[in-house]
Amino acid sequence: MAERQPTRDEDKxxxxxxxxxxxxxxxxxxxxxxxxxxxxxxxxxxCAKEWxxxxxxxxxxxxxxxxxAGIGWVGFAAWKQWNVAETGDFVNRGGRAEDRHHFLGHAAxxxxxxxxxxxxxxxxxxIMIGGCQ
Amino acid sequence: MAxxxxxxGTRCRPSRRHIGTLVSLLSVAGCGLxxxxxxxxxxxxxxxxxxxxxxxAGAVVLWLLVNGAFFYMSRVRPGQFDQRYARHILIGxxxxxxxxxxxxxxxxxxSILPDPRRPGDGLVVRITGEQWWWRxxxxxxxxxDPILSANELRLPAGERTEIRLTSARVIHSxxxxxxxxxxxxFPGRETMISLAPEKxxxxxxxxxxxxxxxxxxxxxxxxVMDPGAFDTWLAAEAADxxxxxxxxxxxxxxxxxxxGCGACHTIRGTDAAGLVGPDLTHVGSRQTIGAGRLPATLxxxxxxxxxxxxxxxxxxxxxxxxxxxxxDDLAQYLEGLK
Numbered sequence: 323m324a325e326r327q328p329t330r331d332e333d334k335x336x337x338x339x340x341x342x343x344x345x346x347x348x349x350x351x352x353x354x355x356x357x358x359x360x361x362x363x364x365x366x367x368x369c370a371k372e373w374x375x376x377x378x379x380x381x382x383x384x385x386x387x388x389x390x391a392g393i394g395w396v397g398f399a400a401w402k403q404w405n406v407a408e409t410g411d412f413v414n415r416g417g418r419a420e421d422r423h424h425f426l427g428h429a430a431x432x433x434x435x436x437x438x439x440x441x442x443x444x445x446x447x448x449i450m451i452g453g454c455q
Numbered sequence: 456m457a458x459x460x461x462x463x464g465t466r467c468r469p470s471r472r473h474i475g476t477l478v479s480l481l482s483v484a485g486c487g488l489x490x491x492x493x494x495x496x497x498x499x500x501x502x503x504x505x506x507x508x509x510x511x512a513g514a515v516v517l518w519l520l521v522n523g524a525f526f527y528m529s530r531v532r533p534g535q536f537d538q539r540y541a542r543h544i545l546i547g548x549x550x551x552x553x554x555x556x557x558x559x560x561x562x563x564x565x566s567i568l569p570d571p572r573r574p575g576d577g578l579v580v581r582i583t584g585e586q587w588w589w590r591x592x593x594x595x596x597x598x599x600d601p602i603l604s605a606n607e608l609r610l611p612a613g614e615r616t617e618i619r620l621t622s623a624r625v626i627h628s629x630x631x632x633x634x635x636x637x638x639x640x641f642p643g644r645e646t647m648i649s650l651a652p653e654k655x656x657x658x659x660x661x662x663x664x665x666x667x668x669x670x671x672x673x674x675x676x677x678x679v680m681d682p683g684a685f686d687t688w689l690a691a692e693a694a695d696x697x698x699x700x701x702x703x704x705x706x707x708x709x710x711x712x713x714x715g716c717g718a719c720h721t722i723r724g725t726d727a728a729g730l731v732g733p734d735l736t737h738v739g740s741r742q743t744i745g746a747g748r749l750p751a752t753l754x755x756x757x758x759x760x761x762x763x764x765x766x767x768x769x770x771x772x773x774x775x776x777x778x779x780x781x782x783d784d785l786a787q788y789l790e791g792l793k
Contacts, residue, residue, distance in 0.1 A: 412542070439554055443561060450565040455572035 343403065343426035349396045350430065350437035357389040357441050361448070367398035379448055386445040390438060397434030403427025490659035496679060499635030499653040502567045507652040513556070526550075540753030571636055573755065574615070575649050580608065582620050584627030584640040586666060587744040587767065588671035588733050593689060602693045605733030606746045608677045609692075610634075611685040615651040622683025628664035631677040637663045652679040657742060668769035675749025695724025696736045696792050710781055719772070722792065732772060739792040757786035 361382055368378045371395035406412060414425035463466035488494045495501040496648035524544075528536075536544075582589055591608060592601035608631070610616050620629050622640040629648065630637035638648040680688060699705045708725070711717065717727025723736040738744065741751050748766055749755035759766060760782055763774045777785065 370792040387637075435550075443558075446561055447565055450562065451569055 324443075330347060340422060340426055343423065343430070346396065346400065346431040347401075347433060350393045350434040353389050353392050354384050354416060354437040354440040357386065358444050361444050362383065365448075365454075375453050379452075382448050383441075383445070386448065389441050393434050393437045393441065397431055397438070400427045400430035400434055489657060490632055490661065494633055496636075496654040496656060496658060497634040497650055499571050499651060500633055500791055501625070502570065503636060504517045504734075506564070510560070517528070517556075520548075526687070533683060539633075543729070545784055548689050565725065571638075571648050573615060573649055576614045578611070578614070579617045579619060580610075582618060582629060584622040584625075584642070584662065584666070584673075586624060586772070587662070587669040589675050590623075590733070593692070595689065602689060603723075603734045604692055604737070605735075606675050606743065607741045608675060609685060609688060610652050610677065610679050610681050611682040612652050612655050613682065615649050617647060617649045620646045625666050626664050627662045627666050627673070629660065630663040631658055631660040633658040634677060634679075634685065638663060652677075653682055659747065661747075668766045671765050672746065672748050674743075676742040676747065678742065689718070696722045698724070699791055700740035701785045701787070701790055701791075702781070703787040704791045705788075706781075707786070710777075711788060714775060714777075735792060737792055739790045753786055753790045757782050757790050 328337055364382065365375075367373070368375050404424055404425075406428070409423065409424065412428075414421045414428060420446075461620040492507070493504055493505055495504045509558040531678070536792055549675060554582075579594040581592040581594065581601065584590075589606050589608075591604040591606070594601050595606065608618075618638075619627065620638055621644065622639040622642045624642055627636050631650070634652050635648065635650045638646050640646060655720075656679055658677045658679070660675045660677045663672055664670075667674065699708045712721070712726060717725070717729055719731035721728050721730065721734045721736065727735075733746075739751060743749060744751045744756055745759055748757055760775065760777070761771060763772050765774075
């Protein structure tokens with residue numbers, strides 16, 4: 323049987339279908355990165371300039387809770403997109419558009435998990451170290 | 456000429472050939488007990504030491520588990536595993552276990568992190584890193600002027616002392632492994648570390664940041680004393696130098712001034728008021744000279760005066776062209792400055 327020839331702009335069309343998924347996959351690590359930079363930067367400047375560390379710490383803890391909620395929301399959406407509970411397919415090896423859709427949900431979910439761990443690790447010093455010691 | 460090693464009587468015996476590498480390493484480590492983070496003499500060093508041993512034990516357990524799993528899967532039971540079982544192993548061993556272990560270590564590490572930055576119980580010691588020695592100022596609680604010293608740090612046991620650090624020209628790092636962690640010293644900036652020594656004794660501190668030709672010879676003794684003995688010592692340290700008694704020492708004192716030593720060194724109670732080099736008011740009572748370079752014995756002080764540049768490359772103090780008798784007199788005078 324002759325191998326199927328790709329149609330004109332097939333890659334482009336398939337990519338366009340998953341554009342939103344590809345964008346969503348970056349969201350959780352992006353929140354983690356922003357949280358990291360804001361926490362380290364703001365605490366360093368606060369301690370150097372002797373601003374009110376208690377207020378900054380409280381603000382950053384609220385910001386951390388928001389970051390976790392945001393990542394949680396992305397992770398939940400990704401979990402639904404992965405749809406493993408219904409399909410039972412963990413690896414999505416198939417080459418269909420649906421498999422690609424599920425796989426991108428899978429990847430976004432795992433990135434959300436690691437982003438939660440990252441945000442929690444960056445937030446722990448805020449909880450355990452009171453000031454600028 | 457033969458240049459002596461710094462030391463306070465501790466020397467390593469060569470290990471026997473048949474003893475394994477590990478045992479040799481352990482015996483070498485055992486020779487440096489007065490400068491070992493594994494021989495803690497203070498609260499902060501104990502935290503670091505405990506952390507090290509727990510992490511070492513944990514690393515050994517993890518190493519055994521990972522390599523045991525490799526061995527099991529490649530030699531004992533090669534072949535395909537049930538997918539569900541393999542998935543549990545991967546998620547449990549590859550995600551859950553590292554997250555739990557790292558979180559536990561992070562929480563523990565963060566719980567001890569603020570200790571060396573806690574304020575002291577009263578006494579503050581300011582230390583300035585010079586090339587290559589330590590300018591030391593003791594500020595007891597309420598003091599308006601410091602008690603000046605050099606190249607030796609004395610601390611009361613059972614109390615937390617604030618050490619405020621800075622540097623004159625290049626970056627140094629203050630470290631007494633037996634008492635706590637290290638802290639960098641920057642020109643134009645003050646950093647702080649506090650130490651809570653517990654066991655009286657003498658420990659070795661060392662500059663831990665490369666700072667020039669004689670970096671390796673920039674050391675000091677950290678002497679931990681009972682609080683009562685420390686107070687007595689500090690009162691003596693605050694006093695002027697005792698005038699020399701015997702003839703040789705009197706000649707040495709004259710020589711000290713006539714050779715211009717006082718332009719760089721201070722000996723309180725005399726005309727010597729230089730600030731370029733270490734304060735020598737009580738140099739004879741210190742355990743070492745030349746910032747840990749040699750023990751403060753009469754012979755070693757003489758050796759230092761006769762071979763300064765050879766003993767400490769690029770040091771600012773020149774080797775003076777003195778006769779043997781003059782060297783004896785000068786050494787006698789300095790050794791008598793208790």
